[in-house]
Amino acid sequence: MNRKPMELVQKSLARRYRAERRFRFFGVVSVIIGVLALLVLFFEIFSSGLGAFRQTHIQLSVNFDPEILEITDAHDATQIRSGNYEGILRKALAQRFPQVSGRAAKRELNGLISIAAAYDLRAELADNPELLGQQKTYWVLADDDVDTYYKSLQGDKPFTARTSEARQAQIAELINQGEIRTQFNWRFFTSGDSSEPEMAGILGAVAGSLLTLLVTFVLSFPIGVAAAVYLEEYAPKNRFTDFIEVNIANLAAVPSIIFGLLGLAIFIGFFGMPRSIPLVGGLVLTLMTLPTIIISSRNAIKAVPPSIRDAAFGIGASKMQVILHHVLPLAMPGMLTGAIIGMAQALGETAPLLMIGMVAFIMDIPNSISDSATVLPVQIFLWSDSPERAFVERTSAAIMVLLVFLVCMNTLAVWLRKRLERRW
Amino acid sequence: MNASLLLLIVALLSGLAFWAGRSRSLVVAGVGGVRTLNSLPFYYGSLTAFWCALPSLVVIFLWSIFDGVFIEKLVHPLIAPAVLEAAHGNMDLVMNQVRNLAASHVSAASVDPSVVAAAERLNSLENINRWAQAGVALSFAVIGAIWIWLRINPQLKARAKVEDIFRWLLFSCALLAILTTIGILLSVLFESLRFFQRVPVTEFLFGLEWSPQTAIRADQQGSSGSFGAVPLFAGTLLIAGIALLVAVPTGLMVAIYLTEYASPRMRSLIKPVLEVLAGIPTVVYGFFAALTVAPLIRDLGLSLGLDQWLAISSESALAAGLVMGVMIIPFVSSLSDDVINAVPQSLRDGALGLGSTHSEVVKLVVIPAALPGIVGSILLAAARAIGETMIVVMAAGLAANLTANPFDSVTTVTVQIVTLLVGDQEFESAKTLAAFALGLVLFMVTLGLNYFALYIVRKYREQYE
Numbered sequence: 001m002n003r004k005p006m007e008l009v010q011k012s013l014a015r016r017y018r019a020e021r022r023f024r025f026f027g028v029v030s031v032i033i034g035v036l037a038l039l040v041l042f043f044e045i046f047s048s049g050l051g052a053f054r055q056t057h058i059q060l061s062v063n064f065d066p067e068i069l070e071i072t073d074a075h076d077a078t079q080i081r082s083g084n085y086e087g088i089l090r091k092a093l094a095q096r097f098p099q100v101s102g103r104a105a106k107r108e109l110n111g112l113i114s115i116a117a118a119y120d121l122r123a124e125l126a127d128n129p130e131l132l133g134q135q136k137t138y139w140v141l142a143d144d145d146v147d148t149y150y151k152s153l154q155g156d157k158p159f160t161a162r163t164s165e166a167r168q169a170q171i172a173e174l175i176n177q178g179e180i181r182t183q184f185n186w187r188f189f190t191s192g193d194s195s196e197p198e199m200a201g202i203l204g205a206v207a208g209s210l211l212t213l214l215v216t217f218v219l220s221f222p223i224g225v226a227a228a229v230y231l232e233e234y235a236p237k238n239r240f241t242d243f244i245e246v247n248i249a250n251l252a253a254v255p256s257i258i259f260g261l262l263g264l265a266i267f268i269g270f271f272g273m274p275r276s277i278p279l280v281g282g283l284v285l286t287l288m289t290l291p292t293i294i295i296s297s298r299n300a301i302k303a304v305p306p307s308i309r310d311a312a313f314g315i316g317a318s319k320m321q322v323i324l325h326h327v328l329p330l331a332m333p334g335m336l337t338g339a340i341i342g343m344a345q346a347l348g349e350t351a352p353l354l355m356i357g358m359v360a361f362i363m364d365i366p367n368s369i370s371d372s373a374t375v376l377p378v379q380i381f382l383w384s385d386s387p388e389r390a391f392v393e394r395t396s397a398a399i400m401v402l403l404v405f406l407v408c409m410n411t412l413a414v415w416l417r418k419r420l421e422r423r424w
Numbered sequence: 425m426n427a428s429l430l431l432l433i434v435a436l437l438s439g440l441a442f443w444a445g446r447s448r449s450l451v452v453a454g455v456g457g458v459r460t461l462n463s464l465p466f467y468y469g470s471l472t473a474f475w476c477a478l479p480s481l482v483v484i485f486l487w488s489i490f491d492g493v494f495i496e497k498l499v500h501p502l503i504a505p506a507v508l509e510a511a512h513g514n515m516d517l518v519m520n521q522v523r524n525l526a527a528s529h530v531s532a533a534s535v536d537p538s539v540v541a542a543a544e545r546l547n548s549l550e551n552i553n554r555w556a557q558a559g560v561a562l563s564f565a566v567i568g569a570i571w572i573w574l575r576i577n578p579q580l581k582a583r584a585k586v587e588d589i590f591r592w593l594l595f596s597c598a599l600l601a602i603l604t605t606i607g608i609l610l611s612v613l614f615e616s617l618r619f620f621q622r623v624p625v626t627e628f629l630f631g632l633e634w635s636p637q638t639a640i641r642a643d644q645q646g647s648s649g650s651f652g653a654v655p656l657f658a659g660t661l662l663i664a665g666i667a668l669l670v671a672v673p674t675g676l677m678v679a680i681y682l683t684e685y686a687s688p689r690m691r692s693l694i695k696p697v698l699e700v701l702a703g704i705p706t707v708v709y710g711f712f713a714a715l716t717v718a719p720l721i722r723d724l725g726l727s728l729g730l731d732q733w734l735a736i737s738s739e740s741a742l743a744a745g746l747v748m749g750v751m752i753i754p755f756v757s758s759l760s761d762d763v764i765n766a767v768p769q770s771l772r773d774g775a776l777g778l779g780s781t782h783s784e785v786v787k788l789v790v791i792p793a794a795l796p797g798i799v800g801s802i803l804l805a806a807a808r809a810i811g812e813t814m815i816v817v818m819a820a821g822l823a824a825n826l827t828a829n830p831f832d833s834v835t836t837v838t839v840q841i842v843t844l845l846v847g848d849q850e851f852e853s854a855k856t857l858a859a860f861a862l863g864l865v866l867f868m869v870t871l872g873l874n875y876f877a878l879y880i881v882r883k884y885r886e887q888y889e
């Protein structure tokens with residue numbers, strides 16, 4: 001009699017242990033899926049973006065011929081500005097490849113180098129007027145198609161779709177003579193956007209992001225902290241306070257694109273502010289990050305023990321003094337951590353900024369919060385939409401820069417929390 | 425005088441007011457010194473500074489909101505009727521021209537003399553306006569400061585007044601959360617109502633065809649635009665559904681594994697790694713989906729020979745959904761993690777003591793106990809998937825197909841909002857207004873999901889001590 005249940009248990013044990021192992025296995029697989037997704041993502045971005053940090057240059061011997069340049073006096077700024085630098089570059093190329101003849105072939109030859117090369121020569125001549133009439137050898141910036149092809153030569157399957165046979169031969173000749181090489185791509189960090197991939201850089205977008213974040217931080221941190229102080233220290237327990245709290249919780253869950261619609265309708269439509277400026281972007285992101293900052297600030301204030309307040313009240317401090325002299329300084333690390341995490345969110349945000357027109361093609365570096373600008377994530381979006389193949393690696397490189405910023409901010413937040421937060 | 429200079433002057437004035445108020449309090453205190461005063465000198469200074477800064481800031485703020493409208497109203501009569509007619513009666517277009525001219529972006533040669541006159545008037549009015557704003561704001565600052573400065577005496581309860589002002593300042597900051605909600609509602613609602621005047625609500629909500637391209641000129645051939653949003657809703661649900669199919673089981677299992685099985689060391693290692701997934705900007709996911717995942721899915725579909733039966737697109741719903749799912753995994757896992765952790769250990773110990781295996785404890789005890797929280801977290805994840813924008817903008821298509829085929833290209837509500845509103849657009853067309861109507865639907869749905877999630881968590885939560 002007594003053995004029967006035991007037998008049942010014994011019989012089912014194998015099955016139950018199998019189920020146990022299966023369940024555990026699913027858990028491990030899920031963790032692996034998550035970690036693997038992260039690794040694949042990073043690997044993809046890094047492997048396709050590393051190339052953008054080096055840029056192909058071609059060695060050319062350029063003669064600053066006054067006749068072709070139409071410059072008589074190299075100290076005259078207007079003459080320097082209007083000089084025919086393409087002309088001397090064309091001549092240098094023709095001398096390098098004397099065998100090329102015919103209009104179409106020559107045009108293709110001239111396409112080897114970027115139009116940025118002419119700007120570089122102009123800057124060079126403006127700095128060194130004595131070069132006029134002289135011959136000098138330069139590493140000039142190559143066209144993006146050349147760059148893509150040259151970099152793909154290292155792989156097992158060169159990308160030849162946009163490079164003709166003739167040009168491949170020319171590049172092979174340059175390689176043989178050691179007259180083509182990749183250099184560190186400073187231009188990527190020092191110039192604004194451009195329609196030519198080889199000239200495009202992220203400085204404009206980074207400056208736009210910094211200006212936008214500046215507006216966001218200056219507005220959202222004080223307002224968020226003030227709101228949190230009110231809700232934690234002053235607010236009476238009534239329905240209106242509840243209503244405020246429900247609103248904050250809801251705003252934290254509203255999709256970011258809705259904040260873009262708000263910005264478009266209110267700031268641009270109603271207040272008549274201009275489009276695409278960091279000021280409006282910062283205002284929209286302020287409204288978006290406020291719930292995050294309020295919630296984390298409240299938690300920081302809650303963590304300050306009541307005994308501190310009681311002690312301060314006990315020696316005659318007013319409510320404002322208790323808050324300003326005791327509660328806020330003690331809660332500051334926690335609030336700053338929350339603010340930095342909020343800023344990191346705002347830095348990566350794209351959709352609401354699309355709505356308020358920060359997608360315009362802007363070459364200039366913005367200097368103030370009322371200059372037209374774009375931000376780093378939007379720049380990534382714009383480049384990823386561009387048909388030129390060379391923009392793919394630039395997009396990945398811009399993503400790497402964005403990720404570096406985010407990692408720095410999050411590390412700072414973690415460090416602040418570890419370093420300054422006190423346990424009571 | 426520009427705005428930042430004006431604000432700087434106000435700040436300087438209030439600094440001055442602080443100093444004046446503080447020294448005045450010491451003067452009125454007389455020989456008795458600080459002890460005869462009701463409050464510390466600091467409070468007299470602060471009170472004067474507040475009276476200096478706050479009225480003028482309010483004036484500056486209100487003035488900046490309303491001045492544009494008044495100035496344009498004053499300029500409108502200057503424009504010749506012929507010019508207005510040429511712009512099809514659209515005053516906004518003409519005013520754009522006037523503004524550009526006033527900022528001298530375009531040359532004056534090619535435009536109507538009345539527009540030139542309007543631009544000149546605009547310039548002079550704006551000049552007057554700036555000086556008037558500065559004058560009024562600064563006189564408010566000075567008058568406010570002097571008024572309170574004259575009232576400083578030892579009996580003035582400066583501290584209580586400053587505390588009151590401080591409290592009201594904090595309160596108005598907290599009020600901003602309500603104002604933002606109201607702002608969202610009003611901005612989306614007003615434009616949506618204007619949209620529904622042109623397109624009936626029923627057609628928008630139940631129509632099966634979406635092609636928002638309206639004719640630019642009235643005599644133009646072609647579509648007059650149809651605004652049936654069902655394909656968008658279906659596409660949104662398809663992609664969000666795929667995302668949840670990925671994220672919910674994975675996220676849940678991750679949470680279970682980390683709370684129930686993993687050693688503390690492993691937990692402290694894996695958790696931050698997965699949280700990185702949540703911190704990656706969505707535009708990065710979008711790029712990854714479009715560049716890597718979408719071609720992979722298409723090639724997979726083609727190599728399986730699915731193209732004989734199904735349409736296979738390079739902008740498939742599957743690619744966007746999968747990547748979105750990966751993005752939401754940490755969201756589900758960290759929320760579920762919290763609720764699973766909140767299940768008391770005694771329940772687990774009881775079940776283990778009765779001879780359950782570990783997985784039976786999880787399946788039969790922990791998950792039922794944590795279910796309301798888990799359902800809540802799934803609902804929140806769903807709200808997030810529906811409102812996600814960049815991944816779908818970059819990886820899903822624009823074609824409004826009504827299909828359940830995950831290899832085909834579908835479009836979503838957020839994609840359409842972005843495509844309708846990015847680039848040049850006039851505020852009045854049905855196309856632009858449609859985006860706000862979609863925004864209203866999106867706002868309502870996410871709000872509803874959020875409320876529902878909170879409701880479930882509150883209503884069914886088990887209270888353990």
